[in-house]
Amino acid sequence: MPRNELRSKTGCMSCRRRKKKCDEKRPACGGCSRSFLTCQWPTEEQNALDRRYRKGLNHPSAKSQEVKLQETAIGFKWDESALLAYFGNTVAPSYIQKGSHPHFHSMDSVFSLVEKHDTAKHAIMNCAATSLSGNFTIDRDWTGRMRSHALSLRISAIAEIQRQIKSGIIDGTEDWLLLSATQLALADSFGYNISTPIIHMHGIMSLLRCRQFARTSNPELYRPSTESLVHERISYEALLFHGITLMLFNREFYMLNQPWWHTIDEYFRSAPLSIALDEASWPILGMPFSLFRLAVLAHELNRQCPLSKEGKQLAISSLLQLNFFHKYIPSTGYFSAGYTYLAATTALLRNMISRSGNDIEVPEEAHEAPKTDISKIEANINAKKFFIRYPLWPLAVLYRVSEVEAEKKTLERLIEDALRNIRGVVFKPPPRKAVAIFMMTPGL
Secondary structure, eight states: OOOOOOSOSSSOHHHHHHTOOOOOOSSSOHHHHHHTOOOOOOOHHHHHHOTTOOOOOBOOSSSOOBOOOEEETTEEEOOHHHHHHHIIIIIHHHTSOTTSOGGGTOOHHHHHHHHHOHHHHHHHHHHHHHHHHHHOOSOHHHHHHHHHHHHHHHHHHHHHHHHHHHHTOOOSOOHHHHHHHHHHHHHHTTSSOSSOOHHHHHHHHHHHHHHHHHHHHOTTTOOOOHHHHHHHHHHHHHHHHHHHHHHTTOTTOOGGGSTTHHHHHHHHHSOSSOOOSSGGGOTTTSSOHHHHHHHHHHHHHHTTOSOOHHHHHHHHHHHHHHHHHHTTOOSSSTTOTTHHHHHHHHHHHHHHHHTSOSSSOOOGGGGOSOOOOHHHHHHHHHHHOOOTTTTHHHHHHHHHHOOOHHHHHHHHHHHHHHHHTTTSSOOOOOOHHHHHHHHHOTTO
């Protein structure tokens, strides 16, 4: 007996949900027009997740192979190969800045580690399964099973790391270990848990400090490959984004006061990979570390408002330093990934200086930077399609300092859009409380 087929395989999402035949007229099909429904068309990711599609995924290794999905009673099962392929084809490319050097985009070294180490494999599969568990919302049973599968993979990866630490067979400089820790942190950041567990940050920094110590104490013996340095650089920059996002909600967390901050400063003073003022050098940050550091400093200064005389002098000095970056980082186009941070940091410093009295004269040069233009912020984000929480810190800051109602409404919508993309692909609308907490920002 032939299997029952749903009526619309290539139509709009509304017709698929209602199991109606779609005439596929764009932008609005006839069925949606007659029923006064919003006509939404599926993305490639949604097509890939549709249970009526039996396409394989291309494994992102040197030898591309067809991945077959095993059918189950609830649609299909994502086996090991499919989860790894989804990570390589969808998740990983979406969190690396497109303009960065090609070696930051290569998945060959990642999957080489996966083939040799089950811990890295389970950490990456957990990341992929966690992403999928929030993207496929039609079948709740399927979603629940994927979420459970992600949890079991996470537990397996953590247990194996703990076992090897206790046995003393690792020294903290292993590439697979750093990759595993970074991917476990990434998976945890996919949810709406606004305070990314600080334990992840301390764990990753412990590994990075081990590598830094090995580099300085035994330079002749510790000679990591370029691939190893690439993993390391991505981990450093990812950790910085975790930290500045955490500062929005945890007022007791001061990144510059952390015992490991000097390791970060030391690394970026003499990083083994390029720290040039160009787009290719910054795979996650999309901006020089010196600019990102000014954003962190401005955040911590804002907690001291009204500023003391010394604090105001430091804020003015920081504002003058930002003038340099305004000459090199445009709102759109080449090397514009850090523009939202540049604009938000400038606005925050100006706001706190204006609230701190007139005891110190502000030099004219401090007013050279252009005023914040929310339309440019919106154009920048739409052009870059930032992943996870990249634009959430600057958007939250701009929302707090803006006094124009129309601007605040635009920023609220941009925050919601950013949260919709939190898993790397277009996601369902975020809970209202998640949007609200980014507008309140108790840690700012």
